[in-house]
Amino acid sequence: MKLHTTDVIIIGGGVIGLAIARKLAQANQKVALFERNAQPGGEASWAAAGMLAPQAEAAGPGVMLDLCLASRALYRNFASSLQQETGIDVELRTEGTLLPTFAENPEPLRKFADWQQKAGLRAEFIAAEETRRREPHLSERITGAVWLPDDWQVDNRRLTRALIAAVYAAGVEIHCNAANLKVCIERDRVTGVEVGLERWSAPVVVNAAGSWAAQMPRELLRLPQASVRPIRGQMLALDMQPPTLLRHVIRTEQAYLVPRRDGRLVIGATVEDGGYEKTVTAGGVAALLNGAIEVVPRLAQMPLLETWAGLRPLAEDQLPILGETDLKGLFCATGHYRNGILLTPITAEIIASLIVGEDPAVPVASFSPRRFSA
Ligand SMILES: Cc1cc2nc3c(=O)[nH]c(=O)nc-3n(C[C@H](O)[C@H](O)[C@H](O)COP(=O)(O)OP(=O)(O)OC[C@H]3O[C@@H](n4cnc5c(N)ncnc54)[C@H](O)[C@@H]3O)c2cc1C
Structure with missing residues (x-):
């Protein structure tokens, strides 16, 4: 088996996985991203409408509205820094x-x-x-x-293209066609992933597999099958x-x-x-x-x-799932439902902060994956 070492592994190449990869690479982490399809960015992130609509989507005040507003407040800078990094205008x-x-x-x-x-x-x-x-x-x-x-609103297809370009520019390795990826665990922590005859060791793995986040074996990903x-x-x-x-x-x-x-x-x-x-x-x-x-x-x-x-x-409870699971080193960033384009910048900031051991800029306890633990 061929062995590789990296700091962080990200599973899923939608806007969420890509934005987390970009943020971490910019913080000098070595990142490898694995996408099951032939290209990243071809699922919900491509299909969306790109509305940045905390207010139109809100049923009332609460933690979800606060998170959505915090992300909207980041968008102007997010869009302009992506343009500087890649030359791609995401048409905010x-x-x-x-x-x-x-x-x-x-x-x-x-x-x-x-x-x-x-x-x-x-x-x-x-x-x-x-x-x-x-x-x-x-x-x-x-x-x-x-x-x-x-x-x-933003053009989410342009956003996805810009994130892919930014991630490559920041030195992230993207591995496509990574079907049948297996998460490796030793004792009480995650240690990397295996794809075919290759193994990547890393102390941190992020599950950003969108609608498929709970489809990997339950004992590995610590999410009940029905949770996403x-x-x-x-x-x-x-x-x-x-x-x-x-x-x-x-x-x-x-x-x-x-x-x-x-x-x-x-x-x-x-x-x-x-x-x-x-x-x-x-x-x-x-x-x-x-x-x-x-x-x-x-x-x-x-x-x-x-x-x-x-x-x-x-x-299950319509809130995003953001943070470390009860398996050390295994993080989740999914469940963004109708607001994943909107929530991309804040999700990247939250997950990158948690991984490098800093306090996130917004309260995240309500979104912890541990809420699903029995
Ligand atoms: C029709 C529609 C309209 C929408 N409109 C809006 C909107 O106006 N505003 C808004 O904010 N949000 C909107 N959304 C929601 C938004 O698109 C999603 O919340 C967001 O794209 C989720 O991003 P993601 O990266 O988690 O998921 P995805 O973009 O689905 O990416 C997940 C990736 O993980 C990969 N993957 C899955 N399993 C594995 C595996 N085992 N190994 C490796 N890779 C794997 C997939 O192939 C995929 O590329 C809309 C969604 C849809 C479908």
């Missing part, structure tokens, strides 16, 4: 988000804006006329909207004509619309709890198109460019 768009409603009584939306304001966040209920002044192609049937100026499962999201893209037809992220109960700078309009997403299947269905696409055309009727004229589906990693 800060025009903000509109949540239009068709309801005769928009009281629930007003209440939503109220609790956010009380929590110190910028959120405002605006009348239909003002909403359409900001986005003239919205349906004449809308009765108002909540305006969230600080919920932004995939939630399918179907998506599609239209070719906006003109390319500046919409500027804001627009979210209704039926669909969200995310306009990219190049004129692609990303529309999503279904939420389906049906295993690891990534099929795109007629019903899924029809529901998304109906929802999109209802809120922006002109979209009925636009060419359909692409359809796809991806799997969001959902933890």
